[in-house]
Amino acid sequence: MKSTFLFFLGILISNLALAQSNLNGRILDKADNTPLTNATIILLNQDSILKYHTRANENGNFEFKKINQEDYILIVSYPQFELYSQPVKLNKNTTLENILLSSQANLIEEVVVTGKIPIRIKGDTIEYDAGSFETEKNAKLEDLLRRLPGLTVSGDGAITAHGKSVSKVLIDGEEFFGYDPKIAIRNIRADAVDKVQVYERKSEQAELTGIDDGQRFQTVNVLLKEEARVGIFGNVEGHVGTEELYTANLFAAKFNRTERIGITANTNNMGASSGGREGSLRMNSQITGEPKNTSVGANYENQLFNKKVNVNANYNFNDASNRNERESYNKEIVSADKIQETNSTSNNENANQSHNIRSQFRWRIDSTSNMEVHVNANKSQNTGFSGSKSLMLNNETDSVRDYNSTNSNFGDDLSNEIRINYRKRLNKNGRSINLNLNNEISQSNQESDVFQRTYLYETNRETIVDQNRFTDNNRNNFSTQLQFSDRITQQLHFTLGYNFGYNNNTNKVDAFNNTATGRTLDEQYSQNLINKTSNQSVVANLNYNAEKFNFSLSNRTNYRDQSLNDSYHDIDLDRTFWDNDLNINGNYKISNRKNINASYQNNFDVPSFSQLQPTQPQTSPIFVQEGNPNLKRAVNNSFRLNYNTMSLLKGTSWNINSSIAFKNNPIVNKRTVTDTLTTSTYVNVMGKTSWNASLNTNYGKPIFDRKVQFNIFSGANYTNGFTYTRYSQDGSRDNQGQYELNNTQNASILTGFSFNEQDSKGLDYDFNWRVNANNQRNSLQQDLNYTNLSTGGSAFLKYFLPKQFNITTHINYSIEGPTKLYKESIQQFYTNVELSKKLLKNQSLVASIKAFDIFKTYNTTNRNVSDTQFSESTQLMLTRYVLFGLKWDFNKNLGKKSND
Template sequence: MKYYLSLAVLLLLSWSLSAQNQSQLNGRIFDAQTQEPLIGANVVLQSTKDSTKQFGTSTDLEGGFQLALPQGPYQLKISFLGYETYEQPLLLDKAAIDLDPILLNVSALEEGVVDVVGKTPPAVLKGDTVEFNSKAFKTNPNATAEDLVEKMPGIEIENGTVKAQGETVQQVVIDGKPFFGQDAKTTLKNLPADMVDKVQVYDQKSRQAQFSGFEDGEESKTINIISKPAYRSGTFGRFYAGIGHDDGQEADDDWRYRLGGVYNRFNGNERISILGQLNNINEQNFSSEDLAGVAASGGGGRRRWRGGSLGNFLVDDNGGINETYAGGINYSNEWNKKWKLNGSYFFNQTNNIGFDSTFRSFISEEEAGQYYLESQNQNSTNINHRATFRLEYEINDRNQIEIEPNLSVQINQGEQMSQSETYNIEQTLNQSQSLFNSELTAYNFRNRLLYRHRLKKRGRTFSVRIQQELSGQNGNNQLQSENNYYSLNQIDSIDQSSDLDEYERSYSARLEYSEPLNKQMQLQFRYDPSISYNEAEQFTFNFDGQDYNLLDTFLSNEADSRYERHRASLGLRYNKKGFRFYVRASAQWAQLSATQVYPQSFENSYNFFNILPFAVMRYKISKTKNLRIFYRAGTDEPSIGQLQEVVDNSNPIQLSIGNAQLGQETNHRINFHYASPNPSKNTMFFVGFSAQYNKDYLGESTFIAYQDTSFLGVDLAQGTQLTQDVNLDRQYQMDLFADYSFPLNFLKSNFGIKFGGSFSETPSLINNQLNYSRQPSGRLGFKLSSNISEKVDFTLSTDGSVNYSINSLNTSSNNRYYNQTTRLRAYWNPWKTLVLQTDLSHQHYAGLSDGFNTDFLLWNASLSTQLFKNQRGELGLYVYDILGQNTSLSRNFTASYIEDQIGQVLERYFMLRFSYRFVPKKGSLVDEEKSKEMIEHHQRRRSGRGPGGPPPPPR
């Protein structure tokens, strides 16, 4: 006990001594004209006593910076691309010093460029961040942030997915603060375009990487919306409602409605947002995150859910018509510069009904292959609760803590009726009719604790991250089917009930220590241990005439798995004059153990050892050119669902089974990204390339029964199939994306050209023979966005893509198809309050299966009038699918078949709509005169012309 007390006293004494003669310098940097924070500005303090001693950092997403350094006199120097350099003498003689807001003026060169061009430059490059100016992209008064960002080069929205510079945007933040977790779609759809001042696109590093300066590969493509000053303290939002009816329908359930709104109250650091919506016109406010619990569980690995796991406990939502009830709240605040909180809760319920037809052409070693045709009706209900929180506490200038718990719960219920058959060119091989009901509940809880500590020596840091994740699924299904196997001349009936109970828990940690070598180089030591446990059981019972009491041992299973991993890493970071790189080598040992208890008992255990390199290089070629190259190696382990050797017979003629012999997959990924915005010419150019190589690829083996036979102990009638996950040699894919835009001054518009291509090679086993499916594709698109005025706004775009499927096993199954999508969105305010809007989308397909090739035009339009003061309200008549041509088509290439699918869609309806938007009240706006006076005051202080002369050193 004496030993521990002495050690504690020594630790406290050393802590106290290390804190003496140190100063914590805090400051924030803003644009002098717009008052917006400057992100990534360089802050350098040089000792006036010893010029060799320099300390530096860069500003965060709020323009703030912190530096801990020895007390004494310094010269502060702040620089930022496109702005005048700021210098000021400082005397640090206190434990903590807070500077007044520092305002940077645009440099004369930059101002001269703007004056010569006579237009607002659409984008500038600030370090690794591409920043778009909203003033360069005109939109109509009722536009959303989604409408605005779609006009910006390199940003597009495809099927609800936001992409920037060819990569999926994983989160949209407002002034650096999260908004409804990582739901990019919800953020953009619920913010008005007129609140947006700047839009920044960058790769967001993890919180730990931001602290240590070492990149850990946990990057996410992020859009940061910088709001206009007026919206940072005020109330704004919108409300909308509509009622309508299907064309020519009289039934009550053919009424169409929409009701919703969003309310925002921003008061500096305190921000509250509330949103809600109800509709039955396929408007959805949620992302794939809301289905995560019933689509996959936590941990690593690719989740295919074969072999008695979630694959046969879900009714798929294949488009159709959706009725949505959704609502949520987001709250963020900061207290005393020490506490920061951001949290959100989101609820969503979607009721889906739909019909779809699927045609598959199977790749085989024989010239005469097999074909599969399926039609199904389904209805399902998915209920989701999602809560995300992050609490940050700064204990002092050297110690910080973050706690980040997240919880999601999903309930999925569904019913599906299907008819299917398999045939070849000579005859029908089998037919199946089935009724399938399922109910599944899933949850996922993740809690992350992060502790960070700065030591006395600049650049020396220590941090610990601990994470716990718990997830589970439990459900029940009932299957009734009648299956006709013509080769056996028999009809097989199934009436069964299955129960699933699956549970996963994982624990991981990360310890990091960084040590500076000199001003440009820094070492990092890192250790990452983790362990995860999976337990799953499925029991299937057949109907005995009274109840489901007969246990089917062939369709039942009980298994568990354990995956333990230890990774030790050594990294080196170099940073000098716009060039920086980070390299890391990791030695990883892992063990995968799989145990099956029922129906047969066995245990498999595998050990893996890998050397995993990692590297990232960023080079600022010039003020307008930036290059990034990223490389990473990693591993994926199979899921418990893939390891369970139990048959999934939810489709009796297309079976699947797990594989307890699966091993680990190793992957290598490289990304290349080049950005070159030219403010002087108002042009933008992006190009990106990515490639991935997977060794011991977790692929599929498909056995097609050309005659009555048995495979893997499963009896198969002619025409039926059995699919199993297997490890295959290799798989790789490559993608290229480029975007170039420039102004068309004679049209007062911006014109963009985007092109790209991809190539992938995916292996599969078909009747134990190896097939490589090679899929090259090319894409070319154009986009014309108006910048005429708020009264005339249009966006015209067209995208064409050609796709090939080339197979090594049977060249007769090779295929090509072409798709062209052309869209026009237009807004016109021809007279006073009258508004005309139209949206035309033309789809052209060529090369699909017989009966699937089609051209159709979806035309929507509205006529409305603006109401109330400043036209805040709008009342109008909206017509959806005027021509009655709406169609849902898709094509999918896999390594074992080519699939075409057509589904039910929402048909023509009329709707009377009303909307009202509100903006910050006059009393809430930032006082422009006070802002101007503050700018002039700081300019006088810098120049020494005003009262008091130059600013004295802070004390």
């Protein structure tokens, strides 16, 4: 590991030492030869890609030091002056003649110079010019996003923008394969992209209804070039490997001005079902279990009837199965002097087939009204088998019980949903009405054969459950919303609304005992549940929008009536709750590059009937779940503060995201633990407050003459929660001691850094390292409180060799320190390597050999800590294998101008 790091560092230093030229000059006012202080000077390469930029000093002088000896385009800009451009050919040291700029007031004719500005800030939106960031030939949108300052893309396709996770990727404002956005970023060509926009959007519900619910989602919107809106493109990829591995992928799309058609297909036995990225070196490449996957998808978008109707529809078929084996070791704090330990083994097999349809229709009825209709449907079938064995011990020595279980099941699910939203503008000043209707119907049927054997060592007693269980679950949920919006002033407007919802859910479980005399219904494991809920709410929203300051205040007052009936258990409940949801959000634009956002939310956790229902059907002889009909609401208060700043000239960015949330009278688990079984219910911790707080920041800037992007990040998180527990060795649930309140506190601090250079020349690399300190405290057994450290990092290197050969390697290392319960550290290290060769004149065919975990050092042990439970587990996993692959990219016209 040390030699690999030193080699990587040497490559980096030698790569940075290539820049040897200097360029300097002076910027003056043509009218009187006075210096133009802070004039902006930009150097573009011959492909108009930004390479360097700086500002003139108080004397109008500027200088670029140690830059590559290439041919450049120099662009100079200064407010209220002409935009200046000239080609520059560098020698070892180049001094330009004085550059004289004319004031726009003195210009007789308009002078237009086309120059690209890599990054712009437009209100709350950060916009990147895709052409200013170089990518290799046939690169995908995923590769382009990795090159944009402030954006990162993980190996599995997860995008982070300015410290926040991106939840949605749009293509020209529309979802493309909405059921899996990774399909878009892994198949849209980078050379077809014009702009990339990053912004926060409200929730879909808030956008439809106009009522701000306080939720914000980081969004990436990709704008295609005009010429890229017509063409055919796609790729075909296949791999075969050791251990009889295989994967094959197809993606094809046809774009017209208003119509987009896309298809995708995949089959493999490596565990991934879509996106065509099985075997990627950037992702966790371990194959868990023995998976098989086949999927087919299609996407259709079009604008019909003179662009009055917009259609966006997706279909996806998926057939997935897996077989896995697992071993686990669990420790649980059950009292101040008792720890239960469980050693378990399990094996399971499952298979699922599903058909999924998502469609959206937008109809512009006339200039004042429009309608949206969403129709979604899903149909699936599943089969499975699971078997498990476990042995429980008290305090590492005393055997408590053996538990064996097998379960075979078959089921099918069917659901459909329709949503209609109609909006009508009543006048030119913003007065409007909005009507929203939503209806969702679902049906699920399951059949299972269950066998469970429990042996108790203390009493030498054996209990057997041998049952056939039949489950029918039906849901019908309807809701409607009506809102009226109007403008008080040009900046201030309001919305008033009324919502009504009705849910009718039935869940019937018939569990029949298999006995020598036949089958009998066991009501302890059965239920015949009818759950009806009606909601009525009044909503109000006030928004203020000015040039620099935006403010929104929304409030929802809700009345809920819940009724529940279970004829098997003689349950007849009817409860009513008042609920109020208040959201305040403010955004202040300090300057074009600085922004601060603050929000506050107050709402309630209203108990569900799964928490209220006193008696619930038992699922195993060692666990009983009960409800508490006397539960009260829990009160939530949360605050969020975000600050971000970006310097377009320096290429720096700094983001701070902070939040704190309090929950008064929280609803928590309350467990009674005996050697026979565990009984769990819910209770309010009256007079107590659980809370969590987090603070995260990241700072990025280019270094080494702007060739390397450097980022440093840090964060802190704290949670404080409660649980109730009591323990008795006596199997009886009566005459037991008092409940003990356990207060769990977790605190963690994280810091790390990363640097990368990706210009598709010589060497691309991406290196990151992190250090994390974690502290956990339990009030019940304070001798188990601990502080441990973990650290780790990864390096991704891609060497661009002659004759279109590339070598890529991914190295990952981490170590997690010991705790009071686990005395040994867990180390993780693995290395993946790929050799690839681009073929054909247009480099559209790529042959590759990929080797994963080449030293066979991957550690399959996984450790988890949560509240009062500590567990380690291993499972069936393939880590070392080799893949041989071919990938062909095809492209007809897409992204090509007519004269190309």
